[in-house]
Amino acid sequence: MRTVERGEVLWHWERPRVSYVFPPAALFVVGILHLISAALALAIAYRLLRTYSTTRQPLLLSVGVSFALIGFAYAFAGVSGVLAVPGAHWAKPIQAFLLLTSCILSTFGYVLLLMSYVANRLGVLAFVAHPLYWSDVVSAIALVLSSAFAPRGRFRVGYVCMGLGHLIRAVSLRLGVLDVYVVGDLLKVFGVLVILAHVMSR
Amino acid sequence: MRRKYRGTISLILDILNTLRKLGKATASELSYGSRVPYDRLKPILKELTAKGYLIVEESEGRSYYKLSEKGTRLIEELERVKSMLEDLGFKP
Numbered sequence: 001m002r003t004v005e006r007g008e009v010l011w012h013w014e015r016p017r018v019s020y021v022f023p024p025a026a027l028f029v030v031g032i033l034h035l036i037s038a039a040l041a042l043a044i045a046y047r048l049l050r051t052y053s054t055t056r057q058p059l060l061l062s063v064g065v066s067f068a069l070i071g072f073a074y075a076f077a078g079v080s081g082v083l084a085v086p087g088a089h090w091a092k093p094i095q096a097f098l099l100l101t102s103c104i105l106s107t108f109g110y111v112l113l114l115m116s117y118v119a120n121r122l123g124v125l126a127f128v129a130h131p132l133y134w135s136d137v138v139s140a141i142a143l144v145l146s147s148a149f150a151p152r153g154r155f156r157v158g159y160v161c162m163g164l165g166h167l168i169r170a171v172s173l174r175l176g177v178l179d180v181y182v183v184g185d186l187l188k189v190f191g192v193l194v195i196l197a198h199v200m201s202r
Numbered sequence: 203m204r205r206k207y208r209g210t211i212s213l214i215l216d217i218l219n220t221l222r223k224l225g226k227a228t229a230s231e232l233s234y235g236s237r238v239p240y241d242r243l244k245p246i247l248k249e250l251t252a253k254g255y256l257i258v259e260e261s262e263g264r265s266y267y268k269l270s271e272k273g274t275r276l277i278e279e280l281e282r283v284k285s286m287l288e289d290l291g292f293k294p
Contacts, residue, residue, distance in 0.1 A: 048287075050279075054276065060211070120209075
């Protein structure tokens with residue numbers, strides 16, 4: 001939420017969202033409501049994660065992290081709304097980036113919450129609630145798919161190495177063979193260095 | 203009649219509440235009192251003891267479990283969190 005002035009050039013991610021001008025007072029009120037929601041969500045997350053730290057129950061971790069992500073997302077959206085002070089041009093880029101971060105965080109939070117519900121009903125929560133494992137699985141898929149679009153040569157090699165590295169890390173975590181984890185890490189960092197060195201050499 | 207599903211959080215809570223009611227109990231008594239199968243109970247007891255929620259006392263060649271002060275606090279915390287999760291639609 002932020003005020004948009006006539007003729008103002010919007011960030012591309014805002015275009016479908018901001019189609020008319022909101023009055024700053026309304027944005028301020030909505031921002032405060034977001035901040036209250038954020039405080040409640042973060043309080044719930046804190047309670048769940050505190051209990052997780054003593055009991056190590058995966059349900060507490062997955063739901064706690066979901067609420068933490070949603071809480072931070074609402075906090076960012078709230079701050080963005082509160083910054084809707086008339087004439088505060090300096091605040092506009094801050095508001096825009098807070099909104100973008102808020103969208104990304106809330107999406108992750110909602111998806112994790114949905115996964116927690118499904119996994120809780122299926123009784124496979126220990127599997128789903130391993131954040132390191134899921135982070136590696138999703139990263140590996142994203143990188144291997146990205147390699148298909150990258151130009152041939154070092155770029156593609158870099159993406160494939162990174163993807164394989166994440167895949168090895170995921171497998172080592174899943175199987176509990178943590179000695180292999182470092183091999184995945186090395187492959188990943190080799191891949192990223194290949195790509196970054198190639199880009200910087202331009 | 204089919205028994206209601208209990209997640210690990212509910213199991214831990216049932217074990218701790220049974221222990222609070224009995225004062226002290228052997229693993230078999232706890233298994234019977236909390237209706238948790240012995241093979242599922244044993245690792246939970248081991249973990250709770252290692253973390254200081256339970257105290258083990260040896261008497262007449264048998265191991266008796268007792269709630270520690272930390273364990274009593276854990277019951278309150280787990281009850282709050284359990285009702286929170288149930289309100290959200292989870293089966294803790």
